[in-house]
Amino acid sequence: MKNTLEEQEAIIDGGEESSKKRRVVIPGEVIVSGEDYLPSEGARRQGENIVANRFGLAEEAGRVIKVIAITGAFVPRRNNVVIGRVTNITFNGWVVDIDSASSGFLPIDESPRFINKSDMDQFLAIGEVVAAKVWSVNTRGIDLTIKGKGLGKLEGGFIFRVSPNRVPRVIGREGSMINLIKEKTGCNITVGQNGWVWIKGNNIDSEIRARKAIEFVTEKVAVEGLTDKMEAWFQEN
């Protein structure tokens, strides 16, 4: 799990406290002007200006300008680790609700071992919770896979939701935050990019402590050096 989360972090966050220039932009606002720049995600070219296409944080990485989402619903992307609930079983896979506009589909071929089509519900029944990776996003829907470390059916523990936009913060730079919480509470934690968090520990007290720690992180949005603050929080609680 750790490895996959770190990859995620690198893709989505790009280093929370890096030295890249960032500022809040609103739709239609000119980010930079000049022919040298290239618009990336969430930005477009209008004449000689690069204009924001959505509300978020504008980031300049060399010549490339992009706008990072800070609010709004979860939009799945390839390689996102998500947590979802099985809502239906079809002849060749499972339909998984991942809290986004369209539900995910987990084909039977994507399971790590052979499963007989007649006893699919023994492997994953309706209502059970699974951690999966987004394999592809297309107009027909979202394909999932559970091949990978830390993926698969989640048993025991509990799940709760945080805002999907806070997930990079919960994970921290290269997984620093989530590893700290895991270490201090001794719990097994999986954070889905869709904002679902699964916690399983040895006892209920440590699970609740881990949940409180994660909720503490999600409340502190624009705080610098949050990992240090988290360490202090663990001293107090």
Add this chain to the structure above:
Amino acid sequence: MADKLKRIDGRKSNELRPMTAKVGVVPNADGSAMFAFGNTIAIAAVYGPRLLHPQHMQNPATGILRCNYDLLSFSVNDRKKPGPSRRSQEISKMTEWALLPVLDLKEFPNTVIDVQIYIIQADAGTRTAGINAASLALAHAGIPMKNLVCSVAIGKQDKDIVTDLTKAEEDFEGGEGPTDFPLAKEANTNEFTLIQLDGKIPPERVKDVIEFANQACDEIYEVQKKALKEVVEQ
């Protein structure tokens, strides 16, 4: 002309009521905002993109926008009968049309973006306050859009053009009678997404109305911009 005119609340002809805007007022929505023109207060909440039901309304080429405008029963002096009405359905539809030109929903096929607009206090100009709030809420929900939409109602007091009418001014019967002219436009452009007219106006004066609207929309845009930027800095 502008200075001699006496308005009921002492404003200049091109002066808006004090505006307030706040983003993120509904924690459970994907995006939300409040926008007020004086005593008119609108709240907008955006949900989605989410799967659209009934299924026959789904469009595989693009997502769709669905607005619902509701003037709440306690928002006016005489209790309004709650529930949808001919008026609210019409305003819902026209709000949709005013907002759709700035949105790009091609990324979200087969889905819907629901915009709920509630008028919690009404003193004329509810549809324009609703559009301003909805535009903020859509931006807050992170929906791809090329610009914000600003909306204002221009009206007429006898022969004089005035900005942002109150209910008392809207009901003013003297002279040429009441005229209400709601407009919505893409901020900082000349692209109008809504023009309605209720009342009478000489065609040659429409130019003045547009000029008043442009000026008012610039002010509204600044308020909207400030509200959106504030939400991150809290």
